[in-house]
Amino acid sequence: MNVNKTILEYINSKNEEEFDPYYIYNVQTIKDQCQTFRNISYKNKSIHFASMANVNPHFLKIVKNEKVNIFVNSILHLNSAMEVGFHGQDIIFTSSALSVKTMKYIGNLDIQLNVDSPNQLKQWQQLFPGKAIGIRCNIGDNVKPYSTHAGFFIGKDSRLGFTREEIRQIADKSKIKGLHLYVGTDIFDIDYFINCYKELIDIAGDFPELEYLNFGGGFGASENGAKHFNISEYNTKVTNLMNQVSEEKGKSIKLILEPGRIIGGIAGYFVCQVTDVKPRENKQLIGVNASTVQFSRPLLYPEIARHPISIIRNGGPYISGKKMPTTIFGCSTYSRDIFSNNAELPVLNIGDIIVFGNAGSYSASSHMQFLGFPKPEEFYL
Numbered sequence: 001m002n003v004n005k006t007i008l009e010y011i012n013s014k015n016e017e018e019f020d021p022y023y024i025y026n027v028q029t030i031k032d033q034c035q036t037f038r039n040i041s042y043k044n045k046s047i048h049f050a051s052m053a054n055v056n057p058h059f060l061k062i063v064k065n066e067k068v069n070i071f072v073n074s075i076l077h078l079n080s081a082m083e084v085g086f087h088g089q090d091i092i093f094t095s096s097a098l099s100v101k102t103m104k105y106i107g108n109l110d111i112q113l114n115v116d117s118p119n120q121l122k123q124w125q126q127l128f129p130g131k132a133i134g135i136r137c138n139i140g141d142n143v144k145p146y147s148t149h150a151g152f153f154i155g156k157d158s159r160l161g162f163t164r165e166e167i168r169q170i171a172d173k174s175k176i177k178g179l180h181l182y183v184g185t186d187i188f189d190i191d192y193f194i195n196c197y198k199e200l201i202d203i204a205g206d207f208p209e210l211e212y213l214n215f216g217g218g219f220g221a222s223e224n225g226a227k228h229f230n231i232s233e234y235n236t237k238v239t240n241l242m243n244q245v246s247e248e249k250g251k252s253i254k255l256i257l258e259p260g261r262i263i264g265g266i267a268g269y270f271v272c273q274v275t276d277v278k279p280r281e282n283k284q285l286i287g288v289n290a291s292t293v294q295f296s297r298p299l300l301y302p303e304i305a306r307h308p309i310s311i312i313r314n315g316g317p318y319i320s321g322k323k324m325p326t327t328i329f330g331c332s333t334y335s336r337d338i339f340s341n342n343a344e345l346p347v348l349n350i351g352d353i354i355v356f357g358n359a360g361s362y363s364a365s366s367h368m369q370f371l372g373f374p375k376p377e378e379f380y381l
């Protein structure tokens with residue numbers, strides 16, 4: 001990967017021999033990603049950024065200014081959303097195993113809630129009889145479920161949502177205003193999304209008062225051009241599908257989407273510095289001034305987290321002819337504190353700058369206190 005000119009200029013502008021690790025975001029990229037979803041042709045829609053991907057108030061404000069709403073799965077994120085000005089129906093809350101206390105908190109705000117089970121539905125209806133509610137659905141195994149980064153979100157191996165049988169058994173279906181589905185994360189296969197959505201639509205036939213279909217997120221984030229989510233194909237297919245549903249229902253059904261990763265993934269970079277070099281047989285071990293608890297995708301998903309790497313030396317990209325197998329490790333004693341185990345990089349020196357790309361989603365937001373390294377600063381360009 002080559003960092004673009006703006007990012008490089010910013011890194012150079014810091015002009016310090018040593019610096020603490022930090023994140024940088026290209027704001028225009030975040031805005032553009034918001035717009036691609038806002039531009040989906042189907043008119044009756046609402047796009048809600050999934051705040052677990054990045055809950056920094058600055059990030060949320062950018063999204064809000066682009067007229068994208070928000071989805072949260074916890075009270076902390078709900079409060080962060082409200083602090084930057086989201087309110088009422090701008091906010092969707094979808095989670096699981098909510099306590100009575102949490103439900104009361106949500107119920108007293110006019111936000112949208114999707115519950116995860118028959119017991120949760122019962123609890124909600126006892127607390128707030130007649131108040132609008134949606135249900136999270138597990139569409140079962142009619143579509144062969146993909147196991148994505150974080151496991152299964154549909155099918156018999158998923159813990160989430162009402163099963164088809166539980167959906168069938170809902171006594172008064174007229175009380176349900178919306179159906180929610182989340183098929184998995186980082187998916188590029190448009191037909192997979194559409195086939196899953198069709199299963200939800202099949203269920204929707206039983207709900208006479210249905211107002212919305214929430215298809216969740218899961219849109220793949222390109223690793224700097226390596227792979228692209230085909231938003232134009234998605235647009236055509238999801239719009240056709242929604243037009244068809246609305247026609248069959250005889251009323252306009254709202255489309256709700258909850259994109260997370262794709263909004264900020266490629267906009268973000270994690271920047272750190274080489275503080276140690278350990279030559280080994282046919283390999284270099286490179287220590288940096290950061291820990292994976294500060295940039296935790298490689299820690300949480302060591303098998304699949306592949307973040308493109310650029311090296312900066314003397315203010316410019318450093319690309320030497322000869323590359324060698326490289327492990328980049330964090331500055332702790334934790335044996336798994338490893339950013340990358342299989343990179344092919346030029347021979348590095350102490351003081352070189354390492355920039356990891358595709359670090360704008362699920363990165364800063366998953367900082368951990370474990371091991372004792374501070375939350376890195378985040379800069380928006």
Ligand SMILES: Cc1ncc(COP(=O)(O)O)c(C=O)c1O
Nearest residue numbers: 050185217218219258259260261
């Ligand atoms: C219900 C729900 N919606 C949306 C998202 C965002 O998903 P993604 O970042 O894959 O787009 C998540 C992520 O876990 C989720 O659980």
